[in-house]
Amino acid sequence: MPAASAPADRAGPMLEAIDLACMRGDALLFRQLSFAVEAGEVLWIEGANGTGKTSLLRILAGLSPPERGEVRWRGQGLSRGRDALRADVLYLGHLNALKDDLTVVENLRFHAAIAGYPADAGAIDEAVSAVGLESRRDLPVRVLSQGQRRRAALARLWVAQSRPFWILDEPFAALDVTSVDRLSDRLAAHVGAGGIAVLTTHQEVALPAGRTRRLRLDAP
Amino acid sequence: MTGALISAFRRDVLQAWRRRADWLTTFFFFVIVVSLFPLGVGPEPAMLKTMAPGILWVAALLAAMLSLPRVYGTDYQDGTLEQLVLAPEPLPMLVLAKTVAHWLLSGLPLALMAPVLGLQFGLDGEPLAVLFWSLLLGTPCLSFIGGVGAALTLGVRGGGVLVALLVLPLYIPVLIFGAGAVEAVATGTGAAGHLSLLGACLCLSAVLSPWATAAALRVALE
Numbered sequence: 027m028p029a030a031s032a033p034a035d036r037a038g039p040m041l042e043a044i045d046l047a048c049m050r051g052d053a054l055l056f057r058q059l060s061f062a063v064e065a066g067e068v069l070w071i072e073g074a075n076g077t078g079k080t081s082l083l084r085i086l087a088g089l090s091p092p093e094r095g096e097v098r099w100r101g102q103g104l105s106r107g108r109d110a111l112r113a114d115v116l117y118l119g120h121l122n123a124l125k126d127d128l129t130v131v132e133n134l135r136f137h138a139a140i141a142g143y144p145a146d147a148g149a150i151d152e153a154v155s156a157v158g159l160e161s162r163r164d165l166p167v168r169v170l171s172q173g174q175r176r177r178a179a180l181a182r183l184w185v186a187q188s189r190p191f192w193i194l195d196e197p198f199a200a201l202d203v204t205s206v207d208r209l210s211d212r213l214a215a216h217v218g219a220g221g222i223a224v225l226t227t228h229q230e231v232a233l234p235a236g237r238t239r240r241l242r243l244d245a246p
Numbered sequence: 247m248t249g250a251l252i253s254a255f256r257r258d259v260l261q262a263w264r265r266r267a268d269w270l271t272t273f274f275f276f277v278i279v280v281s282l283f284p285l286g287v288g289p290e291p292a293m294l295k296t297m298a299p300g301i302l303w304v305a306a307l308l309a310a311m312l313s314l315p316r317v318y319g320t321d322y323q324d325g326t327l328e329q330l331v332l333a334p335e336p337l338p339m340l341v342l343a344k345t346v347a348h349w350l351l352s353g354l355p356l357a358l359m360a361p362v363l364g365l366q367f368g369l370d371g372e373p374l375a376v377l378f379w380s381l382l383l384g385t386p387c388l389s390f391i392g393g394v395g396a397a398l399t400l401g402v403r404g405g406g407v408l409v410a411l412l413v414l415p416l417y418i419p420v421l422i423f424g425a426g427a428v429e430a431v432a433t434g435t436g437a438a439g440h441l442s443l444l445g446a447c448l449c450l451s452a453v454l455s456p457w458a459t460a461a462a463l464r465v466a467l468e
Contacts, residue, residue: 087332088332089328089331089332089467089468090467090468091468109334112332112333112334113334115332117328117329117332119325119328120325121323121324121325121328122324122325123324123325123326123328123329124324125257125261125320125324125326126324127261127264127265128257128260128261128264132260136253136254136256136257137329139249139250139252139253140250140253140254140257140329140330140333140335140340141250141329141332141333141334142249142250142333142334142335166264
């Protein structure tokens with residue numbers, strides 16, 4: 027597995043959240059939330075439904091602004107360092123972002139081109155095999171099952187080798203046992219190469235031992 | 247940079263090609279609405295000739311509006327929009343690429359078909375040519391302006407009707423100059439002035455609307 031670029035241009039944590047607060051409508055989801063993630067670490071966000079896990083991931087990705095507080099990527103606040111974050115982040119939300127009428131391979135190719143990471147035909151073939159969809163590679167996504175769609179979306183994790191920062195919202199949901207193992211291995215390789223990952227899951231999965239930090243969100 | 251824009255454009259075109267029915271319905275809506283008028287108002291040649299530009303242009307506005315909910319609607323529902331917003335490319339540029347794709351699929355066919363439909367109304371020669379040019383300049387304005395409305399109504403219940411209320415008033419200048427160009431040439435005053443104003447509308451909407459659309463898309467995702 028080629029290495030994700032491990033940026034060590036600066037001492038200190040790659041990702042920092044300082045005093046974050048998040049409102050949804052009138053409800054306060056969390057406040058005074060601070061944490062830091064160093065290169066080579068996984069941050070596992072736990073919590074019951076509705077405690078703001080997805081909202082937190084969206085704030086970290088820069089999709090929505092926090093009510094207060096700040097997110098820093100490589101020491102730069104998101105309001106100013108947004109370009110740096112976008113060149114590094116790979117966000118996989120609970121929506122798969124696949125086009126129903128395009129094939130698995132076409133979807134991956136367009137994703138790579140628009141998100142701006144290199145992807146030759148070989149890399150995409152490799153990614154499709156890595157998630158076990160070789161026999162479905164040229165079928166439109168519309169005919170795939172729920173789990174297969176999730177795997178097609180996850181194949182981006184194999185294509186985007188140059189993205190050090192993964193944000194994964196329930197990546198293990200709807201996956202079969204083999205796929206869960208493959209994803210755990212990929213995750214371990216990613217952090218082993220100095221990348222970081224922030225994810226949520228309700229499943230008990232094997233996350234890289236000794237490199238996983240837990241963050242529990244509780245209803246206020 | 248251009249690679250990402252071309253890909254965004256090609257993805258929309260390819261997707262639309264695989265779902266031809268969506269775009270063909272808009273096109274045939276235009277053809278049918280225009281064809282209904284001669285049946286409804288009677289076969290009086292002089293009257294049809296004076297009404298033709300207005301009818302063709304109003305039908306084009308309605309057809310363009312029908313196709314608007316699809317521009318960002320599916321991207322919003324399947325999560326593609328989140329990925330576009332997070333792309334390193336400036337969002338207004340990606341919006342521009344998507345709008346060009348939308349025009350190619352929904353606006354250009356109307357401009358190409360309009361001269362054929364114009365024959366039904368007894369238009370000929372120069373008025374037909376001006377009709378074509380006015381739609382060629384005007385339909386991209388409809389896509390640009392409509393994109394703002396489509397982005398503003400994302401995720402709103404009953405967005406389809408709301409987009410009509412938002413966008414149709416903004417289409418008025420395009421309608422006036424577009425239909426006016428054909429009338430002007432029919433009455434012998436020359437269409438150059440109207441076509442220049444349409445060109446100005448196009449420049450203005452092409453420069454401003456991608457920024458407004460991008461801002462509206464960001465708000466829709468928050």
